Amino acid sequence: MNTNPAPPCLTPEQIHSLLGREEHRIDMGLARAMHHKTSILITGGAGSIGSALAVYLTDFAPNQILLFDLDATGLKQVTSQLRRVYPGLNIVGIQGDITSKSDVTAVFENHDIDIVYHAAANKHVPELEADPKSGINTNIFGTVILAQLAVQYAVSRFVFVSTDKAFRPAGVMGATKRFAEQYLQALQGEHPEKTRFVLVRFGNVLSSSGSVVPLFQAQIAQGGPLTITDKRMTRYFMTTGEACALLILSAVVGTPGAICILDPGQPHLMVDMAKRLIESYGLKPYTDISIEYTAIRPGEKLIEQWFENAKDFTPTHVPQLWTHSQFPDDWAAIKQRLALLKSLLKQGSHPELIEALMSTVVTQNANALS
Numbered sequence: 454m455n456t457n458p459a460p461p462c463l464t465p466e467q468i469h470s471l472l473g474r475e476e477h478r479i480d481m482g483l484a485r486a487m488h489h490k491t492s493i494l495i496t497g498g499a500g501s502i503g504s505a506l507a508v509y510l511t512d513f514a515p516n517q518i519l520l521f522d523l524d525a526t527g528l529k530q531v532t533s534q535l536r537r538v539y540p541g542l543n544i545v546g547i548q549g550d551i552t553s554k555s556d557v558t559a560v561f562e563n564h565d566i567d568i569v570y571h572a573a574a575n576k577h578v579p580e581l582e583a584d585p586k587s588g589i590n591t592n593i594f595g596t597v598i599l600a601q602l603a604v605q606y607a608v609s610r611f612v613f614v615s616t617d618k619a620f621r622p623a624g625v626m627g628a629t630k631r632f633a634e635q636y637l638q639a640l641q642g643e644h645p646e647k648t649r650f651v652l653v654r655f656g657n658v659l660s661s662s663g664s665v666v667p668l669f670q671a672q673i674a675q676g677g678p679l680t681i682t683d684k685r686m687t688r689y690f691m692t693t694g695e696a697c698a699l700l701i702l703s704a705v706v707g708t709p710g711a712i713c714i715l716d717p718g719q720p721h722l723m724v725d726m727a728k729r730l731i732e733s734y735g736l737k738p739y740t741d742i743s744i745e746y747t748a749i750r751p752g753e754k755l756i757e758q759w760f761e762n763a764k765d766f767t768p769t770h771v772p773q774l775w776t777h778s779q780f781p782d783d784w785a786a787i788k789q790r791l792a793l794l795k796s797l798l799k800q801g802s803h804p805e806l807i808e809a810l811m812s813t814v815v816t817q818n819a820n821a822l823s
Contacts, residue, residue: 463660467733471659471666471726472690474718477773479698481512483705487568487610488513494566495520496551496599497573499527501661502614502696506570507535507544509697517543519564521557522573523550551595561606569603570700571596572614574630581625582751585806586798592629593636593794600640603648610704613637615654615712617689617757622814624752625807631814632790634712639787641710651707654714656689656757658696665723666690669730677742679727682749687720687756699774706769708778714766716773720756 468476493510497503498520507518518535522528525548532546545564549556551573560566574592575581581588596613603611615634618627637650659666665688672679691699695715703713728738736742749755766775790813797806 463666464733467730468659468692470729470733471721472692472718473721476692477695477698477715479695479702479771479773481509481698481701483771484701485513487705488515488701491515491567492517492565493519493568493570494560494564495570495572496522497571497614498522498546499524499531500572501693502658503570503572504531504535505693506572506697506700507531509694509701511535511539511542515542517545517564519545519547519560519566521547521549521551521560523548551599552590554598557598557602561602566603566606566608568610568612568704569599569608570612570614570704571599574614576616576626578618578624578626578752579750581629582807585625585803585810588625588629589794589798589806589810592626593632593791596633597636597791600637600648600650604640604644608648611637611648611650612700612704612707613650613652614700615652617654617656617714617717618754619654620758622811623754625810626752628810628814632810635814636787636791638710639784643784645709649707649709651703652710652712653700653703653707654712655696655699656691656715656717659690659692661693661696665726666730669727673731673734673736673742678745679731679742680745680747681723681727682747682753683755684722684724684746685755686723686749686753688723688726689717689720689757690726691715691717702771702774703776706771706774707776711776711778712766713774713776716775 488510493515495503495506498507499522507520510518520528520532528546528548532544535544547560573595575588600611615630619631619634622628622631634652637652641650657664669679699715707713724744727744731738731742738744766777769776793809797809
């Protein structure tokens with residue numbers, strides 16, 4: 454049995470094998486004018502998506518890139534690396550809590566921000582089922598704080614990193630992201646001439662923190678087994694580069710309140726992904742590395758979906774980028790749901806909180822993509 458550590462980065466051949474397709478090569482020319490000489494704030498800037506996004510944005514020569522994150526150590530590492538590689542660019546690391554209004558307000562008071570990329574989130578499904586308060590605080594109320602300040606300080610674009618789990622959410626993570634989408638669309642309806650809010654739904658990003666592929670790699674490095682919750686489980690995947698391109702171009706072509714996705718291709722059976730990854734290291738599934746099935750965890754779905762019908766989304770003039778604009782939810786109703794969640798955060802039990810959260814995202818108008 455081969456127990457050599459798996460390499461930290463996937464090779465192009467492995468990416469092609471895992472995706473079952475070529476990586477989308479997207480022309481980023483449209484994004485240059487919008488981002489050139491601007492001040493850009495990335496929340497979750499020390500994370501895998503936020504830090505990769507910062508690298509992509511350096512190509513457009515912005516005036517500054519502000520990285521906001523709670524992780525002081527990770528933030529220092531990312532900012533130091535970016536400053537070393539891009540010495541002519543103003544990279545600012547800001548340690549703070551997205552759920553702290555004073556922390557976030559200070560960013561807007563001290564910097565003239567043009568574009569916000571909101572990637573800060575609590576996205577770990579099992580943990581949020583056990584601790585829904587953490588997910589609601591970060592994914593909903595953190596987004597509320599940031600969005601309100603974006604409107605107050607006349608930010609031009611606000612790009613929200615959402616997830617395919619927001620469609621018909623089965624658990625806390627997807628429900629918090631869906632509620633945040635609803636809130637931003639309703640806020641857009643209240644302020645149609647101010648900040649443009651664009652919502653971007655991701656599938657699984659191959660090499661991002663918390664993704665299954667790095668977990669599989671670590672399990673291969675230890676000699677197995679690879680663990681999958683159910684042999685019928687399917688997921689959509691994209692690369693980090695595709696994710697960053699989707700975010701950046703959505704800021705350009707996304708209409709106010711729109712949901713944007715990258716053409717997801719076909720979903721992948723997780724067991725097939727596991728087999729292909731094992732084989733990419735010259736090993737044999739079940740012979741060199743075993744695959745074991747555990748059980749579906751709370752908050753998980755067997756099958757992730759982007760939409761009810763592909764006709765819900767329309768192609769844009771950017772190949773592979775689809776968008777859907779829908780009527781915003783009623784602002785008064787959204788505020789009532791927020792008030793209920795805020796009250797239950799203080800004095801409600803976990804079951805009460807989860808029940809209230811799920812009820813907020815299933816009571817939708819006919820046009821909602823939930």
